[in-house]
Amino acid sequence: MSNTLENLPLIKDASRRNFLKIAGVLGTATAFAGTLAACGSSSTSTTTTAASAAAVNKDLTIEAGISYSLSTGFDPMSSSGATPLAANLHIFEGLVELHPATREPYNALAASDPKKIDDLTYQVTLRDGAMFHDGTPVTTDDVVYSFTRVMDPANKALFAQFIFFLDSVTAVDAKTVEFKLKTAFAGFGPRISVVKVVPKAIASADQKAFDAKPIGTGPYKFVSAAKDDKIVFERNDAYNGPKPALAKSMTWFLLSDAAARVTAVQSGRVQAIEDVPYLDVDSLKSKVNVEAVQSFGLMFLMFNLSKAPFDKKEVRQALHYALDKETIIKTALLGNATAASSYFQPTHPSYQKAGTVYGFDADKAKSLLSGAGVSGLSLTLTTTDTAWVKDVAPLIKKNWDAIGVNTTLESLASSAVYGPDKVGGLKYDVVAAPGDPSVFGNDADILLSWFYRGATWAKNRFAWSDTAEYATVQTKMDAAIAATGDAQKALYKEIVDIIAEQVPLYPIFHRKLPSAWDSKKLSGFAPLPTTGLSFVGVGRSA
Template sequence: MTDLPRGAGLNRRDFLRYTGMLGAAAAITASLSACSGPSSTGGSGSGTGIQAALSYALSGGFDPMTSSSAVATAANQHVLEPLVDLDPVTRKPFNALAKADPEQVDDTTYRVAIRDGATFHDGSKVTADDVVFSFERVLDPDNESLFAQFLPFLDGVKKVDEQTVEFKLKYAFALFGERLSVVRIVPKKIVEADQKKFDALPTGSGPFKLTAANAGSGLKFEKFDAYNGPRPAKAPTMTWLLITDPSARVTALQSKRVQVIEAVPYLNVEELSKSMDVESVQSFGLLFLMFNCKKKPFDDVRVRQALQYAIDTGKMIDTALLGNAAAATGFLPEAHPDYVRASTVYGHDPAKAKKLLQEAGVSGLEVELVTTDTDFVKDCVPLIKQSWDAIGVRTTLNVGQSGGQYANKIDNGKYQVMAAPGDPSVFGNDVDLLMRWFYVGTWPETRSYNSGTAEAKKVVELLDDAARETDEAARKRMWAEAMNIVAEQAALYPIFHRKLPTAWNGDALSGFKPLATTGLSFLDVGRA
């Protein structure tokens, strides 16, 4: 392996030693967990089932009304179906539970028929009542669904007959068909009978049934033989190990305990490429910096901008990610079809950072940077600390498991600044959806705490106006203006967009393709 060039401060040897110390406790725990996986894998990954290793821990439940964790999202894509889904690889829409494309009755009315013979895993028929129930529970403000923010155009859903539903829109919305993908259809009777039980082990209509879910032993799936949709399971079983420690994931693949792993450590890509299929796909997935804007001095945009300008993103990408990312020059990665370069781009500029702090009247700033224990994040945050220390900001790191950090620090407002990964592109890839995830509802209201500012309100207004706009060029101009505002305000903004490396045994799997989103997909994948 070629040594990286050395620069001021942390060299590569110091860097790896430092990040190794930060992750030691988590690595030991994850390794022990990985060594006690389900006996069905037999330690060899042999047989007709699929064995895989995901990089995130199990966090929360699976109810698609509220769950957005990486593990639950990936699992639900195999277990529950929306009417229209997005292909996990191409991100193009296809009819899942829908029998055919949505029928447009008029500008604000659509009808959708359910696939003939579609059944849930308990054998019950999927009906229009289930579809209406699934949408209404997401739209109900009392349920606080994260996905309601993606459906501002939807006025209501009603049953036409046992197999048909009608959607009434508040205004014409060009992305109606593909946006149906954010609501996965659940069985009304089962959810109403025991929502907590459903949340722990959901019943869906997808090609796989989730039969077990445990933080230590992982997830187990079985083929749903009665599935009659477009993506039938090609393997009788799946076992997903949840291995947060990167070295343990690599070992699991090399030992043939699993056939595929996500989030290959960048240091291991070249080594694994000698014996496995390895591919890095450019993604929207980002490392973002988020400020608690209700805490001083982070309510001052100059302070937020200063800490962005101070980060040596190029060094971070070269050192921690071995070049496998692109510094953010806009909210979207440059490969996105709607990319525009932001009016504010945070290049490394320590002098400007110091000047902004001085203008804000801030000196002797002490910051606790809260971050998750995701492997690439742990590799990056020491370099953020180094950059901030270099401009006189005394920085301490608080590294912990994602679910715990949000529950104990973020969602109760007991933090100053957070650096964490984010990837709403698992739900869709259009600008409206990606921006609504971070800048409408939950995040600005209960995490970055800037929803009451004039700028944040303007972003929501622009997104709403763009959603109503029928002229594509005008819609894109509104999106660009909104993206410029979030860049300038820097309450929550990407540092970089990264590449996602996946490794798999091509001799053991047929039809497998890596994703540009978090997680793994085994739709149309079988054992070779």
């Protein structure tokens, strides 16, 4: 996308529909940031959304419309795409799981809550009779393998950063696994949900084959998948865990085209869809249930701190103050977002208002630029080609142009944005993109760790890791994981305040995620506060 939109009517007329006609994206929907640049538990309902209590017919099939194609495989050590992550909620189990909708922890492969032996030792006992989809029993060796392969630096596992506190995992006996920690971690139980248990014999023999055809212990078995077509599941009749499948099978149609997705739920071809286009919410409400759930999922600005003048916090702050977030949200998202007043959304348990809140203040933005000795600034704003991001980008440009910053828009596929010629090589000015690490968990440490712990983002993507502020954040994050109650709350406030002041990567807003479903045909369905759909505990009632 170029910067030629500055002369179009959008700049003089903030009409949402006029803008969408100009941009050519009427009726399109969001796409997931390819690298998962992740969750509040409360929701904002757009219709009456009481779950259907109708009797479930376990011989029926659940059909769903999914927004995204398959961008990765299914191996839970490496899978990062939105669609396989959602699928894996049904195929695999951890020792502990988080309910996809409520985010409440429950024991899955664990027979009971993890037993704390001392501050640095926990033991977990496996549930009796658990079996993999191929009929082999789950052993403590499988559990140990599942964790140690994620912990092995050679595997560069996506989830290793979330279990950094683990020192070792060993089998005590045929039913018990022991975890030794490097440092005390108050949230041990919910956190180990990020590691899914896999069959050692199969996953270690041929990882590529396992990635393509996963075998887990979950309520549904994987049958087949085609990148831009569908994923097929069947019920795991041998499942003996707490969340059995309530349908004979599931077919997820991969409908990246928003119009096709909306038509599918309107026609009854599917019983639920995710990612309802904001413009279609009202028209769908007369036919099916629609609910927009407040999520952690954010749109962030990320600055290349290795490049002047973005190495100056005043410049970064100025570009945040220049944004009229409320108008952006109203115009581009039809109100389906909450302007950031902290790193966390207001519904999150760890929310505390940040010490620096970026309300719209164009004069302050100009003053900060002037004070930093910056004038005549020209920059390129690189964005992902996600439909709603493309809706937002021209409004950001309008705001920045208004304070004298000559802004060029560049819209690329996520893979290109994060590739070596852009973010991966620190060859960019500013990036605006979506991110949602809450798909991995809802606790404050996970949400902060994704962007601010380790090298992936802070060092390699926005070059903040050599700063004194980064070092302070690491120290405080380490202290917070061992703390509880008010002490932990105070530490997270200090961390958020540092990040909010420095804004190397920081949210503009947190989105609301609209889903649609037919409550006459689905029993127990609830929309998620994260990307994707879940049919855990959901059945067909007609």
